[in-house]
Every structure is written in structure tokens, then in C-alpha cells.
Amino acid sequence: MQSFVTLPERIWYYTFRVICALVLLFLVLPILVIVPLSFNSSEFLLYPLTGFSLRWYQDFFHSPEWMNSLKNSAIVAPSATVVATLLGTMAAVGLTRARFRGKALLMGVLISPMVVPVVILGVASYLFFAPLGLTSGYGLLIMTHAALGVPFVIITVSATLQGFNTNLLRAASSLGSTPLHAFFRITLPLIAPGVVSGALFAFGTSFDEVVVTLFLAGPEQTTLPRQMFSGIRENISPTIAAVATILIAISVCMLLALEFLRGRAEKLRSSLPGA
Amino acid sequence: MSDMSPAVLLTNTGVPMKAQLRRIERVSQLKSLALILPLLLFLIVTFMLPIAAMLRQSVSNPEVVRVMPATLQALKHWNGKTMPDEATSRALLSDLTRAGGDGYALAAAGKRLNMEIAGYRSLVMKTVRHLPEERAAPSARAALLTVDDRWGDPAYWHAIARNASPTTPFYLLASLDHNVNDQGEVVHSEPDRAIYLDVFARTFGMSLVVTLVCVLLGFPVAYLLATLPTRKSNLLMILVLLPFWTSVLVRVAAWIVLLQSGGLINSALIGLGLTREPLELVFNRTGVYISMVHILLPFMILPIYSVMRGISPSYMRAAISLGSHPILSFWRVYFPQTVAGLAAGGLLVFILSIGYYITPALLGGPKDQMVSYFVAFYTNTTVNWGMATSLGTLLLLATLILYAVYNRLIGANRLQLG
Known part of the structure; x- marks a missing residue:
């Protein structure tokens, strides 16, 4: 800080930094607090720690309920991600190329699953599909989770398509490539960062979704967040801290993957001529 | 005369070039629509039809x-x-x-x-x-x-x-604390049944508080992130994005642990001599506010940050070099340019807040439940489809109005994600 800065300015500068530090601490505090407790030997979720133990992880991996919910999440989330990514990417490509009146409205409709309260979607789906006998099994859960993930795919893919140079496709076409071939060899590699981050968002949405699952999943289809919901509601135990830590580790991986993709996308964009 | 008319460009098959181009353009447009169609059909089945069924159920009386x-x-x-x-x-x-x-x-x-x-x-x-x-x-x-x-x-x-x-209209009227009396007039319900206007007021009030707190906490952080050098701000950004990516249930569990009577926050407050008895911070309104702000704060920071990133620092410098006080120039020159981000973040946080269910259900008491809780309650506990769907219809209406405002002001395609 330069010497001509006045004292009030200096005080304000540090106060501002302290405020920001406190807010950022507020944001990460819960994550910092829950992780050590999962390795604590005590049965109570209280500080100070009493000793190192992996028994809560053992509990988790030996509990049939938790393992069943882990299995269900491992079925539902990837399936929902595939459906959402496929449909969302196609629609984003179409939306970028199409010109028609009401396009903004259509975009708004396609993104609306993101803002409609999930309780409403849960109740509505249950009301609509239960008389048809479709509420047992994974199918409906996967489809509804996919609907919740689609807006994220559209947003991220559309954003990458904004910087896409359509002359590349014209060049490919003039050199004799079919549109489909050009899509897989030129468009897809270039928008891949957007597609993958959209897929990550869709996966995160399904993997963390509990409200729709409350309505649509039977005891057989209980997912990890659903199991956590009952756990927190009944009696919050260190096993939940262990599950939380595992989920935090997964979030860190997804965040790192996303940051890596962002870096790649920026590099690709800046290395392209005319883009 | 025919020699004077401009030559019509023909393709090698003898079709006028203009017509050929128009045809190609039309085919390409149709292909684009064909790409959107699968998703539209998918959402009609999984999303719109169920919601239409809910709207119909809210007035159904067989x-x-x-x-x-x-x-x-x-x-x-x-x-x-x-x-x-x-x-x-x-x-x-x-x-x-x-x-x-x-x-x-x-x-x-x-x-x-x-x-x-x-x-x-x-x-x-x-x-x-x-x-x-x-x-x-x-x-x-x-x-x-x-x-x-x-x-x-x-x-x-x-x-x-x-x-x-x-x-x-019985259920919709009941959701607004009204009913039709024996004379066929719409009247206010008796006090023991009239609870829903309070619930709606509470829902909007709590959402407003959450939004305002998010603005107060999010604005300085967004400013810091936008003004720091890229390397440093990217590092700090991770502190915003990590909770954003962490499961909501993980964060709710962590807040219960932190805020309980023997938890770290209470120990710290007692240790600092700020209170003698542990404060009740969870299973009441305080707990709901703390965790809702925590969950929604990134949705506020990210849009403000992205708007601030695009503001050139030269305007502020110009104002200060022309003799304006730094605080005044911030308020008169910098702040007005951030309003778009504030509006985007504020509306998004408010829209997401009014539909909240998990956080109040796990961290609140009976007096802290919002509309969503009653929708779920009437579906799961008492199986009163009329009340569940009409409360849902009104909540949906409120959400869609706010979403339309959002689209009008900001545009759905401008939603920022990380």
C-alpha cells in the first residue's frame, strides 16, 4: 500500500479484507468442521476430538442400508446424467442455430425445471405417475432427475457454443465432410468442455437430489441423500459425518475437474484463429 | 428490354441461386428444430404433464x-x-x-x-x-x-x-384463507382454519431476509474477487465454489453439529465471554437463516462477480482524479454499474428461497416451515390432494411470475454457473 494512502483509507482497506475473510470462512467452516469429526473415536459429534478412528467408515461400509443407498445413487445419478447430457447438448446445438420467434420463451421453458420448486415437481410426478403404476423401479426417478439436470447442460453448452466459429463447419463441408461427421470431428471436440461441465452439473444435481426422491422412490430405491435425510432427521450420528466426508471428497474431485475443463476451454479458445 | 434486366444467378442444376439458398436455409432451420424436439417431448412427459395434472387436481372435486x-x-x-x-x-x-x-x-x-x-x-x-x-x-x-x-x-x-x-375453487380459496358461505359469498375463513396467508407471508418474509443477507455478505466478497489479481481471485473463488458443489445435506448436517448447544459456535461464544448459557441456534429460525444463506450465497456472489469483472477500473480512477471522494465515486460511478448483477443474484436467490423445503424441515421448528413443507405434509401425512395441489399451484404461480421478471430483466440464457 502506497505511503500517500490516508489513515481512514487504510483502516477501511483492512476492515474490508476482514469482512471478506469472515464471509469466506463462513462458507467453508461447515466443511472444515465435519471432516475431522468423521475420524473421531467418540460417539458424539463434539469437539475436542478424543482420538483417531476409522470405525464410522467401517460402519458405513458394513451397513446394508447405506450400501443399498450407495448402489442406488450409483445407478440413478449416472443414468440421469447420460439422459440429461444427450438431450441437453442436442437442444443447445439446435437452439444456437435456429432462428424463430419465441426462441427466448422456449429457452425459458427448457430451463424452468431449475427454478420450479422441487417439492412441486415431486408431488406432481407422484400424482401423475402413481395411478399409472410407474412409481416403483428406477425409471421414473432417473427421468425426473434428468429433467432437473437438463437446464445446466443447456446453459453450459450454449455458453461454449457462443464462442464457436461456424466457418469451421463451412470449411469441413466444403472439403466434403457430412454434417454428422463434422459434428463429431469438429463441433464436439471444441464444445467438449461445456458438455462435460454440463454433465458434471447434471450429475451433481441428481447425486444431491432428495426432495423428488422422497416422493418417487420406494424403500428399495433409497438414494444416498435420501438415506442421509432420514439419518439427520432421526439421530445425527458420526456415520453421517463419515458419509459427508466421502461426499465432500467427491465434490472436490468434481470441482477440480471443472476447473481443469475451464482452463482447457480458455486455452482452446485463445489458440483458435478468428475465434 | 429483356437484355437489360439483371441476370438471374443460376446454380449448376439450373435453379435460381436465391431460391436454392433459401431452401438450404430452410432445411438447416428444420434440422435445428429437430434437435430441440426430443428434449421438448421429454420435458413435456416428465415435467409439464405432471404439473398440468397438479393444476387440474387443485380444482378437482368429484x-x-x-x-x-x-x-x-x-x-x-x-x-x-x-x-x-x-x-x-x-x-x-x-x-x-x-x-x-x-x-x-x-x-x-x-x-x-x-x-x-x-x-x-x-x-x-x-x-x-x-x-x-x-x-x-x-x-x-x-x-x-x-x-x-x-x-x-x-x-x-x-x-x-x-x-x-x-x-x-374450494381448495384454492382455502389456500388463501377464504371460503364460500351458505349465501354463496366468498368470505374470510374462521381463524382456526386461516393459517395459509400467514404461511405465504412467512415464506416471502424469510426469503426476503435471506436475499438481503446474501446481498450484504455477497457484495463485498464479489468485489474482492473481481478486483484481486486473477491468480489470487481464482484461489479464493475455490472457497466459494467448494460449498456450492458440496451436498446440501452435508452442509445441513454440518450446521447442526456446529450450532447445537455443545457445538463449536456456542463453545466459542462462551469462551469469549459473550454469553453464559448456550444460545439456541438450531431447530429455530436462526438455524434456518444461517443454513439458507450458506446454501444460497454462491448464487448471489457468482452473478455479481461476473458483472463486476466487466467493469473497467478507469471510470473510478477518472472520478477520483477529477476530485470526487473515493466513497462518493464508488457510490455514484461503480455501484450503478453493478446493479444488473445485484438484480440477477437477488432475483435468483429469492426465487430459489421461496421453494425451500429441506433446510426448514431439518433445521427449523414448526413455526419456521414454508409453503413447500405444507405441500409435502398434505401429500405424505394427511393425503389431502386438494390442499397439497392448490398450495403447490399458488407457489408455482409466484415462482413463474418472478421467473418471468427474471427472464425479462436478465434473460434465462444469461444464468451464470460458476
Whole structure:
């Protein structure tokens, strides 16, 4: 800080930094607090720690309920991600190329699953599909989770398509490539960062979704967040801290993957001529 | 003359170039629409049809029409002031006799009438139980009065007459603390039933508080991130994005651990001498606010940050070099340029807040529940589809209005994600 800065300015500068530090601490505090407790030997979720133990992880991996919910999440989330990514990417490509009146409205409709309260979607789906006998099994859960993930795919893919140079496709076409071939060899590699981050968002949405699952999943289809919901509601135990830590580790991986993709996308964009 | 006209460009197949280009353009547009279509169909089935069914259910009223068609027909000629005539009473008895075989339909009609007047369900069931003796009686009217003198009260007949149509505004009105009285006027519900306007007010009030706190906490952080050198701000950004990516349930669990009476926050407050007794920070409004702000803060920071990133620092420098006080130039020059980000973040946080269910359900007390809780409650606990869907309809309406404002001001395609 330069010497001509006045004292009030200096005080304000540090106060501002302290405020920001406190807010950022507020944001990460819960994550910092829950992780050590999962390795604590005590049965109570209280500080100070009493000793190192992996028994809560053992509990988790030996509990049939938790393992069943882990299995269900491992079925539902990837399936929902595939459906959402496929449909969302196609629609984003179409939306970028199409010109028609009401396009903004259509975009708004396609993104609306993101803002409609999930309780409403849960109740509505249950009301609509239960008389048809479709509420047992994974199918409906996967489809509804996919609907919740689609807006994220559209947003991220559309954003990458904004910087896409359509002359590349014209060049490919003039050199004799079919549109489909050009899509897989030129468009897809270039928008891949957007597609993958959209897929990550869709996966995160399904993997963390509990409200729709409350309505649509039977005891057989209980997912990890659903199991956590009952756990927190009944009696919050260190096993939940262990599950939380595992989920935090997964979030860190997804965040790192996303940051890596962002870096790649920026590099690709800046290395392209005319883009 | 024909030599003078401009030559029409032809393709190698002899078609005018202009027409050919137009055709190609049209085919390309159709292909684009074909790419959108699968998703549109998918969302119609998984999202729009269920919601349309919910809207229809909120005005659906088949129970009484199904069980008491003859009674309803006879009540059309009723004066509405005294107990209806012999023919109407006879019609009710024959309706109940017919319905006696279908216990489910009868129970549904009883439940529906019970919403009009408490105790109606048991009245219907009692009358059905006494049916054999009633049918033998010479006067249906007298027989009904012998079973229960409530049949002499016109209010009980009005309740049936009000349900003559298979659609009803009953649930939507009840969700707004209103009902239709015996004279057919819309009136305010009795105090013991009038709880929903309070719930809506609470929902909007709590969302407003959450949004304002998010603005107050998010603005400085966004400013810091936008003004720091890229390397440093990217590092700090991870502190914003990590909680954003962490499961909501993980964060709720962590807040319970942190805020409980023996938790770290209370230990710290006692250690600092700020309080002697542990404060009640969880399973009440405080806990709901803390965790909701925590969950929604990244949704506020990210749009403000992205707007601030695009603001050139030269304007502020120019204002200060022209002699304006730094605080004044911040307020007059910098702040107005951030309003777009504030509006985007504020609306998004508010829209997401009004639909919250998990956080109040796990961290709040009975007085902290929002509309979503009652939608779930009427679906799971008491199975009152009418109330569940009409509260849902009103919540959806509020959300869609705010979303339309958002689209108008910001544009759905401008949503920022990380």
C-alpha cells in the first residue's frame, strides 16, 4: 500500500479484507468442521476430538442400508446424467442455430425445471405417475432427475457454443465432410468442455437430489441423500459425518475437474484463429 | 428490354441461386428444430404433464358428485332456508343406499364434506349404518331427523349443494384463507382454519431476509474477487465454489453439529465471554437463516462477480482524479454499474428461497416451515390432494411470475454457473 494512502483509507482497506475473510470462512467452516469429526473415536459429534478412528467408515461400509443407498445413487445419478447430457447438448446445438420467434420463451421453458420448486415437481410426478403404476423401479426417478439436470447442460453448452466459429463447419463441408461427421470431428471436440461441465452439473444435481426422491422412490430405491435425510432427521450420528466426508471428497474431485475443463476451454479458445 | 434486366444467378442444376439458398436455409432451420424436439417431448412427459395434472387436481372435486347425484339434482329446486322436502330426503337415502356398496367412494365423499363442516363424515357414516330402518320408515325426512337432528340444519344441505360441480375453487380459496358461505359469498375463513396467508407471508418474509443477507455478505466478497489479481481471485473463488458443489445435506448436517448447544459456535461464544448459557441456534429460525444463506450465497456472489469483472477500473480512477471522494465515486460511478448483477443474484436467490423445503424441515421448528413443507405434509401425512395441489399451484404461480421478471430483466440464457 502506497505511503500517500490516508489513515481512514487504510483502516477501511483492512476492515474490508476482514469482512471478506469472515464471509469466506463462513462458507467453508461447515466443511472444515465435519471432516475431522468423521475420524473421531467418540460417539458424539463434539469437539475436542478424543482420538483417531476409522470405525464410522467401517460402519458405513458394513451397513446394508447405506450400501443399498450407495448402489442406488450409483445407478440413478449416472443414468440421469447420460439422459440429461444427450438431450441437453442436442437442444443447445439446435437452439444456437435456429432462428424463430419465441426462441427466448422456449429457452425459458427448457430451463424452468431449475427454478420450479422441487417439492412441486415431486408431488406432481407422484400424482401423475402413481395411478399409472410407474412409481416403483428406477425409471421414473432417473427421468425426473434428468429433467432437473437438463437446464445446466443447456446453459453450459450454449455458453461454449457462443464462442464457436461456424466457418469451421463451412470449411469441413466444403472439403466434403457430412454434417454428422463434422459434428463429431469438429463441433464436439471444441464444445467438449461445456458438455462435460454440463454433465458434471447434471450429475451433481441428481447425486444431491432428495426432495423428488422422497416422493418417487420406494424403500428399495433409497438414494444416498435420501438415506442421509432420514439419518439427520432421526439421530445425527458420526456415520453421517463419515458419509459427508466421502461426499465432500467427491465434490472436490468434481470441482477440480471443472476447473481443469475451464482452463482447457480458455486455452482452446485463445489458440483458435478468428475465434 | 429483356437484355437489360439483371441476370438471374443460376446454380449448376439450373435453379435460381436465391431460391436454392433459401431452401438450404430452410432445411438447416428444420434440422435445428429437430434437435430441440426430443428434449421438448421429454420435458413435456416428465415435467409439464405432471404439473398440468397438479393444476387440474387443485380444482378437482368429484367425490360428492359421484356419490350423491340424485340429491344434488333434487337440491336444485331447494329454497335454501329450511330443511329440504321429502323428495330430496328420499333422494339422499337412495344415493346412500347405492353408495353403501362402494365403501371407498362413500368414505371419500364423507371426507370431502367433513372439510366443509367438521363432523360431517361421522354423520354420513351414522346415517348409512341406520339405512335399513330408515328405508322402512314412511317419511324419509322424519327418518333422517330420527337418526341425527343435524339433518334439520340447512347448513348441512348447503354443504352438499356447494359440491354440485366436479370442479371447485374450494381448495384454492382455502389456500388463501377464504371460503364460500351458505349465501354463496366468498368470505374470510374462521381463524382456526386461516393459517395459509400467514404461511405465504412467512415464506416471502424469510426469503426476503435471506436475499438481503446474501446481498450484504455477497457484495463485498464479489468485489474482492473481481478486483484481486486473477491468480489470487481464482484461489479464493475455490472457497466459494467448494460449498456450492458440496451436498446440501452435508452442509445441513454440518450446521447442526456446529450450532447445537455443545457445538463449536456456542463453545466459542462462551469462551469469549459473550454469553453464559448456550444460545439456541438450531431447530429455530436462526438455524434456518444461517443454513439458507450458506446454501444460497454462491448464487448471489457468482452473478455479481461476473458483472463486476466487466467493469473497467478507469471510470473510478477518472472520478477520483477529477476530485470526487473515493466513497462518493464508488457510490455514484461503480455501484450503478453493478446493479444488473445485484438484480440477477437477488432475483435468483429469492426465487430459489421461496421453494425451500429441506433446510426448514431439518433445521427449523414448526413455526419456521414454508409453503413447500405444507405441500409435502398434505401429500405424505394427511393425503389431502386438494390442499397439497392448490398450495403447490399458488407457489408455482409466484415462482413463474418472478421467473418471468427474471427472464425479462436478465434473460434465462444469461444464468451464470460458476
